[in-house]
Amino acid sequence: MAPSTPYLAVDLERMQANIARAAEAATARGxxxxxxxxxxxxxxxxxxxxxxxxxxxxxxxxxxxxxxxxxxxxxxxxxxxxxxxxxxxxxxxxxxxxxxxxxxxxxxxxxxxxxxxxxxxxxxxxxxxxxxxxxxxxxxxxxxxxxxxxxxxxxxxxxxxxxxxxxxxxxxxxxxxxxxxxxxxxxxxxxxxxxxxxxxxxxxxxxxxxxxxxxxxxxxxxxxxxxxVFGDAQQWELGTIDPTAIALTAHATVVSHAGGRMVLDAGSKVLGPDRAAWASGHGRLLDHPEARIAQLSEHHAVVELPGELPPLGSRVRVVPNHVCMAVNLVDELHVFDRGDDELPSTRWRVAARGRND
Amino acid sequence: MAPSTPYLAVDLERMQANIARAAEAATARGxxxxxxxxxxxxxxxxxxxxxxxxxxxxxxxxxxxxxxxxxxxxxxxxxxxxxxxxxxxxxxxxxxxxxxxxxxxxxxxxxxxxxxxxxxxxxxxxxxxxxxxxxxxxxxxxxxxxxxxxxxxxxxxxxxxxxxxxxxxxxxxxxxxxxxxxxxxxxxxxxxxxxxxxxxxxxxxxxxxxxxxxxxxxxxxxxxxxxxVFGDAQQWELGTIDPTAIALTAHATVVSHAGGRMVLDAGSKVLGPDRAAWASGHGRLLDHPEARIAQLSEHHAVVELPGELPPLGSRVRVVPNHVCMAVNLVDELHVFDRGDDELPSTRWRVAARGRND
Missing domain, CATH: 3.20.20.10 (Alanine racemase)
Known part of the structure; x- marks a missing residue:
């Protein structure tokens, strides 16, 4: 069974490609x-x-x-x-x-x-x-x-x-x-x-x-x-990483259509509250680039999305603005061999989470 | 020995007063x-x-x-x-x-x-x-x-x-x-x-x-x-709580005077990165109300403070902007019976930390 939302999901194939790309680029220049x-x-x-x-x-x-x-x-x-x-x-x-x-x-x-x-x-x-x-x-x-x-x-x-x-x-x-x-x-x-x-x-x-x-x-x-290694919405919006290379998302459930918007069960306690002045919102939706996260609370993301909203109970993939903050909020990462797999193949412990001192 | 900075410290006396005050105010009105x-x-x-x-x-x-x-x-x-x-x-x-x-x-x-x-x-x-x-x-x-x-x-x-x-x-x-x-x-x-x-x-x-x-x-x-229950810098700046009632701070060490400012070892991974548009900065200093946290990274707070800076190695008390985010970043709270005690009397586990689902 898929884990209960919200949780952080790693796309292993993309992450390995990101790791290889950085290593090759550096090595090629010594x-x-x-x-x-x-x-x-x-x-x-x-x-x-x-x-x-x-x-x-x-x-x-x-x-x-x-x-x-x-x-x-x-x-x-x-x-x-x-x-x-x-x-x-x-x-x-x-x-x-x-x-x-x-x-x-x-x-x-x-x-x-x-x-x-x-x-x-x-x-x-x-x-x-x-x-x-x-x-x-x-x-x-x-x-x-x-x-x-x-x-x-x-x-x-x-x-x-x-x-x-x-x-x-x-x-x-x-x-x-x-x-x-x-x-x-x-x-x-x-x-x-x-x-x-x-x-x-x-x-x-x-x-x-x-x-x-x-x-x-x-x-x-x-x-x-x-x-x-992961990419995030900040790097997407800065043009540093293509969205097709983003290897970490929060999987979230649509819990409400209040006010004609889509409310997700992923808030700042899993995405992190970072929002640079130049960011388009509080994160992005990987499969809905036109969506904007207009409002973020600890357990709610309020998403503006033109057209028909995904039905209540749908799952969506949210790209955190700043991935370092998101990872530090969770005890484990759910690892999907490929991003569109239905079930994770394993979980990794975030071993250094919270090690601030 | 005092814990290594940064860590979150509860002022037990103040917190108990905050709990009593809220209970009494509600009870008095039924x-x-x-x-x-x-x-x-x-x-x-x-x-x-x-x-x-x-x-x-x-x-x-x-x-x-x-x-x-x-x-x-x-x-x-x-x-x-x-x-x-x-x-x-x-x-x-x-x-x-x-x-x-x-x-x-x-x-x-x-x-x-x-x-x-x-x-x-x-x-x-x-x-x-x-x-x-x-x-x-x-x-x-x-x-x-x-x-x-x-x-x-x-x-x-x-x-x-x-x-x-x-x-x-x-x-x-x-x-x-x-x-x-x-x-x-x-x-x-x-x-x-x-x-x-x-x-x-x-x-x-x-x-x-x-x-x-x-x-x-x-x-x-x-x-x-x-x-x-704790208060935070947002409530201080909104006028909802007096700074003398704030019961949770991050204890931090002055690690640098780079650029004539004070750099602390408490960043967004212990304070939380929340910053409302109306906030004066990324948190406040409990004992230096005139200070402003001008810049916050994951492990650095850059503080502007008029006059002489506290020496390198000094400890200061930082009030997070949004205390709910700060507490969710740590595994335990260090409890000081009184805010000016040198050593904590006990530690409490943040039992529901990271319980997002």
Missing amino acids: IALRPHAKTHKTIEIGRMQVAAGAHGLTVATIGEAEAFAAAGLDDLFIAFPLWIDGKRAARLSHLVAAGAAISMGVDSVEGAERMARAGLAGRVGARVEVDVGHHRSGCAPERAGDVAVAAARAGIDVEGVFAFPGHAYAPDARAEAARQEAAGLRAAADAMRSAGLEPMVVSGGSTPSFAAALEIDSPVTELRPGVS | IALRPHAKTHKTIEIGRMQVAAGAHGLTVATIGEAEAFAAAGLDDLFIAFPLWIDGKRAARLSHLVAAGAAISMGVDSVEGAERMARAGLAGRVGARVEVDVGHHRSGCAPERAGDVAVAAARAGIDVEGVFAFPGHAYAPDARAEAARQEAAGLRAAADAMRSAGLEPMVVSGGSTPSFAAALEIDSPVTELRPGVS
């Missing part, structure tokens, strides 16, 4: 791929990415690192400027003692010195985070040398520099964000070299900027796309 | 309180609400009903127009057979007839959902009689009518939404009576409209506020 596993948080998917050629995984938290390392996926970069206290140092040391190769982000001299004081020198590598235009964490590119030197003086192995061009998440922003990423990372790598340190890794990121980063003259040696 | 447990999803909190006088709990899904019923909190209203299939009918029947008193929402003749065909007549009660202005699910108030009659003819016990005035979630909208709720529910109750059925329950909802609904001439016999 770029290492280190996919961001925060998107799927799932061991089985991480294994497929590594089998397809990924040089390890990216994670956002120590908890995610623990979940993947426990399954043997233990070449991990924590792309976050962790503030190291005794508990975090102990957890990282434990991972390394068990054989994991771990590096983490650092964006300040204080952060680098703290890593060393907590006993992580010689155990956990560091990559200096630089801000290339997203204006979140990350030091200015020209300051990367100072941070790297502070870390190196404290005995930390400084692997290189990294950035996240999150400002690529906007219409027509991808190419310019990729250019800014390349320029910022080049300046950061130069700053390290001027300080007498050679960056072994120059790491960029983001699904929307991925293709552009491969096309331009860029210093990146590694890329960290996350969302591309 | 209104039954049936708090919406989707906000907290936690057995311990549901028990406190019932001990304070709540006439059972409201839930949104069968899964939530199962979680609370398993702990003996089994007088439950599922405030959603469930589409009953064989699996859902079996789960509801199982709950009732184990002694639970369950009623559910219905907003169409088809939905009512389907309940009966699935064998729920005599087992699960129904309340007719009407739309009083939020325009989500719910039939027009004047159609409540038709739906009620269809259900009653099919043998379903029709307890009454209910509405959710979600349009109260906007600045200066509370009083008008409460008036519309009263008018819509009165029309719906009248439609039932005209059809020869007496509504035993006339149920309204929502934290922002709660106080207004108690003050005006309203037909409600029951109210279902959810958020008021």
Whole structure:
């Protein structure tokens, strides 16, 4: 019997094609791929990415690192400027003692010195985070040398520099964000070299900027796309992924025709409430591209759809706006070998769900 | 040792005061309180609400009903127009057979007839959902009689009518939404009576409209506020709750001062990404009311704060915009007897987390 709605369904055939496509594109240009596993948080998917050629995984938290390392996926970069206290140092040391190769982000001299004081020198590598235009964490590119030197003086192995061009998440922003990423990372790598340190890794990121980063003259040696494994409505609307490649949907039931609209039993607690200012609505319907999700509550999606509405009790496939948020809401993914199969062939546990710390 | 950030912290003293305040306000006007447990999803909190006088709990899904019923909190209203299939009918029947008193929402003749065909007549009660202005699910108030009659003819016990005035979630909208709720529910109750059925329950909802609904001439016999148990940044900014009563925060660490702003390790995967158009930002800082969360990613909050920034490594308390979304992201709540205690006294499991179906 099909599971009760709402649930998240993976289209295995599409997902495997997405994994292969990203790996081939990077390999063809001699770029290492280190996919961001925060998107799927799932061991089985991480294994497929590594089998397809990924040089390890990216994670956002120590908890995610623990979940993947426990399954043997233990070449991990924590792309976050962790503030190291005794508990975090102990957890990282434990991972390394068990054989994991771990590096983490650092964006300040204080952060680098703290890593060393907590006993992580010689155990956990560091990559200096630089801000290339997203204006979140990350030091200015020209300051990367100072941070790297502070870390190196404290005995930390400084692997290189990294950035996240999150400002690529906007219409027509991808190419310019990729250019800014390349320029910022080049300046950061130069700053390290001027300080007498050679960056072994120059790491960029983001699904929307991925293709552009491969096309331009860029210093990146590694890329960290996350969302591309599934795609989502944001990438569909940005033009980064074709809807025929979207590999994750929420299966939902039409429960009401109130007000002449279609009300689904999938709300923000399974789709995630993300809605960028430029989004057409709160997600899309995979099989009804003309539909708009006009209103989203925790357990309701209100859909405007021209013409006759699907009857009450019908099932529809909803594409979340931001798939990373949707996956983090559920304990398991239902895996369909092909998207139009009636029944899932298996379920995967979202092993790193909720691992925020 | 304090838990590693980010985590959700409950201020027990404040929460108990919020529970008592809501119970007293309703009781003083002879209104039954049936708090919406989707906000907290936690057995311990549901028990406190019932001990304070709540006439059972409201839930949104069968899964939530199962979680609370398993702990003996089994007088439950599922405030959603469930589409009953064989699996859902079996789960509801199982709950009732184990002694639970369950009623559910219905907003169409088809939905009512389907309940009966699935064998729920005599087992699960129904309340007719009407739309009083939020325009989500719910039939027009004047159609409540038709739906009620269809259900009653099919043998379903029709307890009454209910509405959710979600349009109260906007600045200066509370009083008008409460008036519309009263008018819509009165029309719906009248439609039932005209059809020869007496509504035993006339149920309204929502934290922002709660106080207004108690003050005006309203037909409600029951109210279902959810958020008021904790409060959140939305209610703070709507003026529904004073910041001194907010009982849930995310404890976060300052990890970066990049760009002269304060970057915290609490992002949308612990705060929830909800941001209403009228919100000042992506949440508030309980101890820095002048701060604004200008940017939110999955694991970063970027805070603009005039004056000197708290040093790297400081801990701050973040009030999520929409607390129901935050709680549903974590597996447990850390309970502090008083908000300024250094260590939690216990942890509560978020027993119904992720129970979407």
